[in-house]
Amino acid sequence: MLVCFDPNLNIMKLDGVMVSLHCHHYNCGLVKALEEIVEINAVDIFVRAAAEEFYLNFTNYLLHHGKDKTNQEKLEAAAELYRFMGFGRLDLSQLNESGGRAYTDSSYYVVGWLAKYGRRRTPGCHLTRGFLAGTLASIYGGTVDKYKVEENHCMITGFDRCEFAVSVNK
Amino acid sequence: MAIDSKKVIELASRLPIESNERGIMAAFGIYAAINYNEFFFKAVSRVIYKVNEGAAQAVEQKLYDAVLECGNHTFHGARTSMHWREHILPMIKSPEDEVQALVVRRVIGPTD
Numbered sequence: 502m503l504v505c506f507d508p509n510l511n512i513m514k515l516d517g518v519m520v521s522l523h524c525h526h527y528n529c530g531l532v533k534a535l536e537e538i539v540e541i542n543a544v545d546i547f548v549r550a551a552a553e554e555f556y557l558n559f560t561n562y563l564l565h566h567g568k569d570k571t572n573q574e575k576l577e578a579a580a581e582l583y584r585f586m587g588f589g590r591l592d593l594s595q596l597n598e599s600g601g602r603a604y605t606d607s608s609y610y611v612v613g614w615l616a617k618y619g620r621r622r623t624p625g626c627h628l629t630r631g632f633l634a635g636t637l638a639s640i641y642g643g644t645v646d647k648y649k650v651e652e653n654h655c656m657i658t659g660f661d662r663c664e665f666a667v668s669v670n671k
Numbered sequence: 672m673a674i675d676s677k678k679v680i681e682l683a684s685r686l687p688i689e690s691n692e693r694g695i696m697a698a699f700g701i702y703a704a705i706n707y708n709e710f711f712f713k714a715v716s717r718v719i720y721k722v723n724e725g726a727a728q729a730v731e732q733k734l735y736d737a738v739l740e741c742g743n744h745t746f747h748g749a750r751t752s753m754h755w756r757e758h759i760l761p762m763i764k765s766p767e768d769e770v771q772a773l774v775v776r777r778v779i780g781p782t783d
Contacts, residue, residue: 504705508680519708522688524701526744530737531711534730535718543718550713558707587696587704607693613702628706 502585515586518558525613532610532627533618544627551631552638552645559639572598572640579636588628598641600648600667603633611657624655626663633665646670673764679775682758699748701741746773 504520506513513520535543559579567575576593583591590607610626630650638647649670654660688703690696696703715734719727749755750773763769 508677513705515705515707520705521708521711522703522705524703524741524745526701526741527737528704528706530740531715531734534733534737535714537733538718538722538726538730540722540726541718543721546717546721547714550710550717553713554707554710584690584692584694586706587690587694587702589694590692591694607695609695609702609704612695616702 502582516558516562518561525609525617529610529613529617532614532625548627548631548634548650549646551628552635553631555632555635556639556645557635559636563639575640579632579640582636583629583632588632591629596637596667600637600669603665603667605629605656605663605665606661608656608663611655611663614657620659621657623658624652624663625657626652626655626665629663629665633667637667673762674768674771674775675762676771676775678762679759679772682754683775686754699745699752701745701748749773 502516504513504515513522532544532547535547559582562578562582563570563575567578570578573594576596580591580593583589588609589605589611592604592606595601596603605626608626608629610628614621614625630652633650634648635645638645641647647670649668651666652663653666654662654664656663686698688696688698696705715730719730722730750759750769759772763772
């Protein structure tokens, strides 16, 4: 993974794709604003947007760097991307094409939310759900909505680690 | 003004802002994360498009407030850092200089 900054254009790119470096005040504020909308399920839109972007960009990454990689190595590359971007530490070793369980013992949204708002009673790692859905569809093939990802347990509610249940959409 | 914008950008671009082994990127008193610009555009624009005008304005106000909080915390963290005192503060001769240095540094620091 390579981050480049162009001081003349004031833009930053990760592996050639325009990115931003946002702080937890903004990222968690965005999640909170979306969660508070009652008219629609804005969190689902947030998860879907994340899935699309990670699907697109990880597919592109694998085209250039994943030709000789096994699926397990691709999962490890996905976890490394997640870590590199600052979202935390993912264990994807128990996933396969049919889904399974993924775990984090370090989460950006947990750390950021705790720092800004304190503990909460519901899971909050929505971006990770989109990340998993997008990167798994990229690795195993299929459309971006191939996988359904739910967060069963979240550290922000008091668990030792976050647990994500991944299944193939019927 | 006494601020050398190119020098500020060059100094800031060399800051070791990167995630640790636990995937956490802490700098200037905030937690930062890299994400695709298109993700933010998609998430926010789709939500704004789907809700009524009143709800859209409420969301926009909350996002505006989030940006203000970010700016306040990030700028405070930057201007009280050792890096700032060592490299930037010597250039600052007036409040206007400090504002300019913060804006220049913001170009590559956490943006919101």
